[in-house]
Amino acid sequence: MTTESGAFCTPEPAPRPPKAAEGPYARCVLCLEPTEYAESVKGVVLCPVCEWQEAQRTACSG
Numbered sequence: 001m002t003t004e005s006g007a008f009c010t011p012e013p014a015p016r017p018p019k020a021a022e023g024p025y026a027r028c029v030l031c032l033e034p035t036e037y038a039e040s041v042k043g044v045v046l047c048p049v050c051e052w053q054e055a056q057r058t059a060c061s062g
């Protein structure tokens with residue numbers, strides 16, 4: 001997790017852990033909603049909504 005200051009274009013999204021077929025699911029680090037990822041997944045996990053918002057935030061608008 002890096003917090004670079006200034007504009008930084010990420011050419012492609014960060015690799016995501018594989019989605020879990022069944023629970024228990026890890027909780028989103030931002031909104032604490034259950035994610036699609038297993039609880040055993042290491043690192044930052046985001047729910048689909050926060051994932052989308054992060055993608056919008058880091059997307060290069062041209």
Ligand SMILES: [Zn+2]
Binds near residue numbers: 031049
């Ligand atoms: Zn979330």
